[in-house]
Amino acid sequence: MRERRVLEALRTEIGRLDPDTRSAIGRALHDDRVKLSGGGWGDRDDADGCVLSIAAWSMGLPDGEALMHRSVAAVRVPALFDELWALLLMRLGDVELARASARRLVGDALGTHAEDDARVPAYL
Numbered sequence: 001m002r003e004r005r006v007l008e009a010l011r012t013e014i015g016r017l018d019p020d021t022r023s024a025i026g027r028a029l030h031d032d033r034v035k036l037s038g039g040g041w042g043d044r045d046d047a048d049g050c051v052l053s054i055a056a057w058s059m060g061l062p063d064g065e066a067l068m069h070r071s072v073a074a075v076r077v078p079a080l081f082d083e084l085w086a087l088l089l090m091r092l093g094d095v096e097l098a099r100a101s102a103r104r105l106v107g108d109a110l111g112t113h114a115e116d117d118a119r120v121p122a123y124l
Contacts (some may be wrong), residue, residue: 003087010080011109014051016073021055026110028054029103036103037095038085041065041078051081051106079107 013020028034034057036107039061042049049057051075052064060066068074084105088098 003084003091006080006084006087007065007105007109010077010106011086013073013076013080014106014109016071017077018070020059021052021067021070021074022110024055024058025051025106028058029107031058036099036106038082038102050078050085051102052078 011083014025017025023121028038031054033047034054036051036054037048038050040050040054044057044063047057050064052067056062056064056066059067064074064078081102085098085102088101089095092098092101
């Protein structure tokens with residue numbers, strides 16, 4: 001299944017991120033004010049952004065692009081996350097369910113567990 005392959009690639013690349021970036025993603029995932037979404041860098045004022053942007057904001061940086069010079073993985077993560085986001089939206093048909101699922105899946109990839117949400121369906 002395509003979703004499974006994309007998720008596995010995303011897990012691999014998240015694992016290759018530097019420890020500071022991984023830690024910042026984890027902090028951001030646990031911040032209820034931050035909304036995870038795909039399709040662009042996001043908007044800091046709206047606290048709505050991709051996985052790399054929420055990490056950057058947690059580190060005091062303007063957006064995810066500021067982290068891209070750190071590693072090849074930081075270049076790959078946004079593209080993989082955007083693809084996973086699109087697949088989740090297609091499968092679930094609801095942006096809030098996709099957001100909660102993405103949050104949980106990224107948390108799992110980090111080895112942390114973003115907030116449990118009873119509305120989140122089992123992955124596969």
